[in-house]
Amino acid sequence: MVRGRGVRGKWCGALLLAAVLAGGASACGPVTPPAPGGPASGTTSAAPEQPESQASTAPTAPRDEPRPAEVLVEVVVSGGFAGVRNQLVVHHDGSWTSRSGTKPPRTGQQTPAEVAELRAALEDPAYALVPSRPTGSPIADGFQYSLMYRNRLVVVGDGERPPALQRVFAALPEGGPPTSP
Incomplete structure (x- = not known):
């Protein structure tokens, strides 16, 4: 299930799950196919949700910063x-x-x-x-x-x-x- 904030996040997660099961897309964002070796089509693997305070806080590089060789x-x-x-x-x-x-x-x-x-x-x-x-x-x-x-x-x-x-x-x-x- 997709984590989000509040009611909107739960609705987007539910819509996304329904869209994935139906093979379509949702209004919450793009649907990405499962990774190779992931669950078979039509099955889901639920991961326990973590409170927002325990969410990963690893720093990420800004996406606008180009790499030198680009x-x-x-x-x-x-x-x-x-x-x-x-x-x-x-x-x-x-x-x-x-x-x-x-x-x-x-x-x-x-x-x-x-x-x-x-x-x-x-x-x-x-x-x-x-x-x-x-x-x-x-x-x-x-x-x-x-x-x-x-x-x-x-x-x-x-x-x-x-x-x-x-x-x-x-x-x-x-x-x-x-x-x-």
């Missing part, structure tokens, strides 16, 4: 006369990898100040207002730039770099992925 931003440049597709990935710790065509990847490390500037540019409210898709006419044999930051994809073409986006590119290692094949 990707901060990914930038891909594609197009051009030669049809390039080059990529730059910057991690939260400032380490980065640039891939260009069939050449071996290049790696590097930004200083803490450079990482802070990149984060500031990406978190700037003006950057959040940059349109997600190109707004101008495409340039023949021009490049298209795709930036992924916090599950938001921004795609712009050559000549479509508003000041907030220029600030992001200026803070990227080597100004972003190369445009050469």
Whole structure:
């Protein structure tokens, strides 16, 4: 049974149990399937409820805190006369990898100040207002730039770099992925 607070918690627990037995979901939150090796479908294992004062008080890390090796931003440049597709990935710790065509990847490390500037540019409210898709006419044999930051994809073409986006590119290692094949 799901522990909760007061009457609402008991109702949510009852609704959740009914939803699990019926194979559906409840309004109290998502239903997760039993772990492998857990009880068979249609059976339950009741655990004794503990008073809230005895509940686990182990500290947990904030979920918003990224791990150093997680990707901060990914930038891909594609197009051009030669049809390039080059990529730059910057991690939260400032380490980065640039891939260009069939050449071996290049790696590097930004200083803490450079990482802070990149984060500031990406978190700037003006950057959040940059349109997600190109707004101008495409340039023949021009490049298209795709930036992924916090599950938001921004795609712009050559000549479509508003000041907030220029600030992001200026803070990227080597100004972003190369445009050469």
